[in-house]
């Protein structure tokens with residue numbers, strides 16, 4: 457019997473297992489290794505708050521590319537939504553926890569199918585600490601000192617914790633009131649009333665954290681410091697399908713040409729009083745192809761000059777959440793600053809933070825009770841020595857793309873590439889590990905397709 461191990465039980469790992477179960481026609485053993493206490497949800501869909509919403513409308517969140525209404529149908533069958541209007545629900549941004557429950561229901565159904573097909577499933581609540589590679593099999597060492605040996609292994613390790621700020625005295629980052637993991641409840645509870653809280657970062661996780669702090673009773677001032685301090689945007693034109701780019705964005709264009717075309721289209725829709733969002737949405741399905749065709753130099757230019765703009769345009773929030781954030785800003789409860797953290801010191805439970813304020817062009821000192829790191833997942837594996845992928849990188853089993861955004865891999869077979877650029881026939885990856893290859897490789901609409909194609913690949917190789 458062939459056996460496959462999947463490291464990580466978030467959306468990517470779960471859906472790869474589900475697709476394997478659906479598509480398998482011969483005996484198979486699947487082992488999923490995931491340390492999280494909650495089954496199969498990942499950081500995104502296992503939130504401490506029901507106020508944390510999906511950033512994609514329900515109509516576009518099906519777990520299966522070939523059944524676009526699968527999530528919506530599931531939602532409409534739940535007691536809380538049975539009486540709600542279907543059209544309204546389909547355009548709504550539902551709580552992420554509901555999506556976690558949906559994933560769990562998909563998994564339960566898949567388990568039944570696995571039993572009927574005689575597919576063996578093992579779920580291990582462990583962390584992989586070491587991957588020992590050979591071309592015939594792969595042995596995974598777990599944190600309970602046991603081993604799992606498999607013929608094929610999928611790296612579905614998803615989102616890493618954010619990178620710590622680079623400061624002189626890094627021991628301060630061991631303080632219990634510095635939170636490298638912004639997605640845990642402890643980051644937002646029990647804050648003293650008399651001191652502000654500092655959030656590093658100004659994106660979607662900042663918004664989640666502000667919502668979490670407010671929900672758990674924090675009434676003080678919140679600072680959010682990020683390099684650009686861009687305003688986060690709401691979803692305003694949900695549903696407009698802009699087709700104007702289709703003919704112009706042909707293969708072989710340089711980054712400069714692409715940006716010129718896009719800017720021209722943005723200008724033309726603005727004449728109708730419409731912002732850039734429909735253009736960004738129309739661009740989204742083309743991004744992977746465009747990225748693959750860019751040179752390394754162009755990718756570097758994108759990262760240094762356009763990445764933050766793209767991030768703001770692409771990561772939008774529901775309008776009512778945006779209103780709440782804006783109200784807090786107007787009331788002075790949320791102060792968004794553009795700058796760079798330079799120093800952090802701690803004395804008697806108070807952090808003294810110095811940041812270079814871009815607008816004021818001077819160093820500003822803040823006193824805060826907690827620091828919550830919302831800068832987004834780390835992608836450079838050389839900076840995460842505690843993770844087994846770091847050792848894989850050092851041993852040359854895997855390699856990174858030149859920009860260190862993910863793991864180098866073939867994007868048609870999902871096989872990872874070693875240090876010499878050779879593909880490993882029995883080691884695969886998907887999801888955010890493919891960011892360096894595809895740039896956009898994070899959202900459900902991308903991952904569901906990858907999980908399906910990867911399962912086909914794993915089974916094809918098994919024959």
Ligand SMILES: Cc1cc2nc3c(=O)[nH]c(=O)nc-3n(C[C@H](O)[C@H](O)[C@H](O)COP(=O)(O)OP(=O)(O)OC[C@H]3O[C@@H](n4cnc5c(N)ncnc54)[C@H](O)[C@@H]3O)c2cc1C
Nearest residue numbers: 464466467468498500510511583584613614615887899900
């Ligand atoms: C807060 C948040 C909200 C999001 N909201 C949306 C949304 O609304 N819509 C959307 O389309 N996308 C959203 N996303 C994007 C999201 O990344 C994907 O939708 C999806 O959840 C990613 O799943 P994943 O399995 O690839 O990664 P993850 O969910 O990060 O799962 C990876 C898993 O691997 C495990 N793992 C890591 N290392 C090891 C190890 N050594 N041993 C064993 N297991 C390990 C981790 O414990 C983790 O559970 C959101 C992301 C975040 C972080």
